Amino acid sequence: MPQQRSEETRERLLSAAERLFASQGYDATGVNHICAAARISKGAFYHHFPTKLALFQALLENWLGQLDAQLESALTAGMNPRSALLAMAAGMQPVFDAAGSRTRIILEFWIQSGRQPDLWQTAVAPYHRYLERFAALFATTDSSSQTTSPPDAQAQARILLALALGFLLQSFFDPTGAAWSELSVQSIQIMMDGLERKTS
Amino acid sequence: MPQQRSEETRERLLSAAERLFASQGYDATGVNHICAAARISKGAFYHHFPTKLALFQALLENWLGQLDAQLESALTAGMNPRSALLAMAAGMQPVFDAAGSRTRIILEFWIQSGRQPDLWQTAVAPYHRYLERFAALFATTDSSSQTTSPPDAQAQARILLALALGFLLQSFFDPTGAAWSELSVQSIQIMMDGLERKTS
Numbered sequence: 001m002p003q004q005r006s007e008e009t010r011e012r013l014l015s016a017a018e019r020l021f022a023s024q025g026y027d028a029t030g031v032n033h034i035c036a037a038a039r040i041s042k043g044a045f046y047h048h049f050p051t052k053l054a055l056f057q058a059l060l061e062n063w064l065g066q067l068d069a070q071l072e073s074a075l076t077a078g079m080n081p082r083s084a085l086l087a088m089a090a091g092m093q094p095v096f097d098a099a100g101s102r103t104r105i106i107l108e109f110w111i112q113s114g115r116q117p118d119l120w121q122t123a124v125a126p127y128h129r130y131l132e133r134f135a136a137l138f139a140t141t142d143s144s145s146q147t148t149s150p151p152d153a154q155a156q157a158r159i160l161l162a163l164a165l166g167f168l169l170q171s172f173f174d175p176t177g178a179a180w181s182e183l184s185v186q187s188i189q190i191m192m193d194g195l196e197r198k199t200s
Numbered sequence: 201m202p203q204q205r206s207e208e209t210r211e212r213l214l215s216a217a218e219r220l221f222a223s224q225g226y227d228a229t230g231v232n233h234i235c236a237a238a239r240i241s242k243g244a245f246y247h248h249f250p251t252k253l254a255l256f257q258a259l260l261e262n263w264l265g266q267l268d269a270q271l272e273s274a275l276t277a278g279m280n281p282r283s284a285l286l287a288m289a290a291g292m293q294p295v296f297d298a299a300g301s302r303t304r305i306i307l308e309f310w311i312q313s314g315r316q317p318d319l320w321q322t323a324v325a326p327y328h329r330y331l332e333r334f335a336a337l338f339a340t341t342d343s344s345s346q347t348t349s350p351p352d353a354q355a356q357a358r359i360l361l362a363l364a365l366g367f368l369l370q371s372f373f374d375p376t377g378a379a380w381s382e383l384s385v386q387s388i389q390i391m392m393d394g395l396e397r398k399t400s
Contacts, residue, residue, distance in 0.1 A: 025311075104314050110372075111225075111308050124373045151386050158370060158378055159387045165369045166362025172310075173324045178358055186351050187359045187391075194394030 010048045012038045014062065017055055022101035026056065026108050056109065057122060063102060064126055067095065071133075081137045082192050085160070089188050093181035096171045103172040127161070134160050156195065163187050210248045212238040214262065217255055222301035226256065226308050256309065257322060263302060264326055267295065271333075281337045282392050285360070289388050293381035296371045303372040331357050356395065363387050 016038035020029040031052055035045050049055040070091045074084035113123035134157035151159070163184065171180045216238035220229040231252055235242050249255040270291045274284035313323035334357035351359070363384065371380045 025315075104311055107307050108311050111304055111311070114304050114372075115225075127370070127373050151383070151390075155378070155383055155386065158367075158383060159363070159390065162366025162370060162387065163359070163362050164366065166364065166366035167358075169365045169369070170327070170358060170362060172314075173327050178355070183351070183355055183358060186355065187362065190351075190359065190391055190394035191387075192394070193397045194390035194392070197393045197397055 006048075009040055009044055013040055013045060013048060013055065014059055016040075017052075018059060018101075018105070021056075021059075021105045021108075026105060027112060053119070053122065060106070060126065063095075063098075067092070075137075081141055082188075084137070085188050085192075086185055089184040090181060092184055096168070096175075096180040099168055099171045099180075100175055103168055107172075130161060131157050133157075159191060160188070163191065206248075209238075209240055209244055213240055213245060213248060213255065214259055216240075217252075218259060218301075218305070221256075221259075221305045221308075226305060227312060253319070253322065260306070260326065263295075263298075267292070275337075281341055282388075284337070285388050285392075286385055289384040290381065292384055296368070296375075296380040299368055299371045299380075300375055303368055307372075327361070330361060333357075334360050351395075359391060360388070363391065 013034060017029070017034045020033055020037055024033075029052075031042065031045055034052075034055070035042050049058065067088065071084060071088045074087040079087060109119075110123050113119035131154070135154045138153035138156040138160075167180050167184050167187075170177070213234060217229070217234045220233055220237055224233075229252075231242065231245055234252075234255070235245050249258065267288065271284060271288045274287040279287060309319075310323050313319035331354070335354040338353035338356040338360075367380050367384050367387075370377070
C-alpha cells in the first residue's frame with residue numbers, strides 16, 4: 001500500500017522535526033538532522049516537503065487543525081457562538097498539555113520571522129485567519145438590542161484572541177500552575193457576560 | 201559630577217544593548233558589541249553590570265517600572281482596583297508603541313531560558329510578581345455579596361494577565377491593526393462587568 005507508506009513517512013518526518021525543533025530550536029535543526037532522526041532519505045523528505053519551512057507550516061496546520069475541527073463541529077451542531085466558543089475552550093486541554101514545547105517552537109519561529117520579511121507573512125497568517133474567523137462569529141450575534149456601544153465584532157475577536165494567546169503563554173511559564181483549559185472556559189464566560197451586560 | 205557621569209554611562213550601555221538585542225538578538229550580542237556601540241570600556245561595563253544577564257534584567261526592570269509606577273500612583277490616589285487597572289491600561293500606549301522590538305527581545309529571552317534552567321527563574325520572575333500583585337488587588341474587592349462562585353483572586357489575576365500578554369503579542373503581530381491601549385481598557389471593563397454580574 002504505497003499510499004499508506006507515504007503517509008507514514010510524512011508522519012515520521014513531522015514527529016522527528018517536532019522533537020528536534022523543541023530540543024534544539026527551529027534554526028539549528030537542518031533537513032539533514034530531521035532525515036537522520038526519522039531514518040528517511042533526503043529524496044523522500046523533498047518528495048513531501050519542498051523546504052523546511054513547508055514542513056514547519058504543515059506541523060502548525062496539524063496543531064491548529066485540531067482546534068479548527070472542534071470549533072467547526074460545535075458550529076455545525078447548531079450551537080450559538082457563545083456555546084461553540086465554550087466547547088472549543090473546554091477541548092483545549094490537550095493543546096495546553098503540549099503547549100510547553102510547541103509554544104517554544106512557535107515563539108522561536110515568530111522571532112526569526114520578525115527578522116526575515118519573507119517569512120513574516122507565513123508567521124502571522126494563522127493569527128489573521130483566526131481574527132477573521134472569530135470576527136465573523138461575533139458578527140452573527142444579535143446586536144439589535146444595543147443601548148450602549150460595545151466593541152465591534154473585530155474588537156471582540158481581538159479580546160478573545162488575547163485570552164487564548166495569553167493563556168497559552170502562561171501555560172508555557174507555569175504549566176502546572178492552573179487548570180488552563182478550565183480557566184479559558186471561565187474567562188470566555190466572563191467576557192460574554194460582560195459583553196451582554198453592555199448590550200442589554 | 202562623577203555620580204551623574206556614572207548614571208549617563210549606565211544609560212548609554214542600556215540603550216546600546218536594547219538596540220543590539222532588537223536587531224541581532226540577545227544571544228548573538230556580546231558584551232564586546234555593547235561596549236563598542238556605546239563607546240564605553242569593558243571595565244566600565246563590569247562596574248555597572250556583573251554580566252550581560254544582569255544588564256538584561258535592568259532593561260526589563262526599566263520597562264516594567266513604568267507600568268508599576270502607573271499602577272502604584274493610581275492606587276495611592278485612592279482609586280478602587282477597577283479604576284486603578286483601567287488607569288494603568290489607559291497609560292499603556294507607550295508600552296505598545298515600543299512593543300515591537302521589546303516584545304521580540306523578551307520572547308527571545310524566554311525561549312533561551314527554557315533551554316537553560318539557571319535562567320528560567322529570572323525569565324519567569326516578573327510573571328509571578330505581577331500574578332501576586334494583581335491577585336492581592338482582586339482579593340481586596342468585596343465578595344460578600346457573592347451568590348454564584350466566581351473565579352478566585354488568583355484566577356482573576358491570571359485572566360487579567362492573559363489579556364495583557366495577549367494584547368502585547370497581538371501588537372507585535374499587527375502594530376497598527378488596532379488602538380491597543382484603548383482595546384485593553386475596553387477589555388478590562390468587559391471583564392470587570394462580567395465578574396460583577398457573576399457576583400451580583
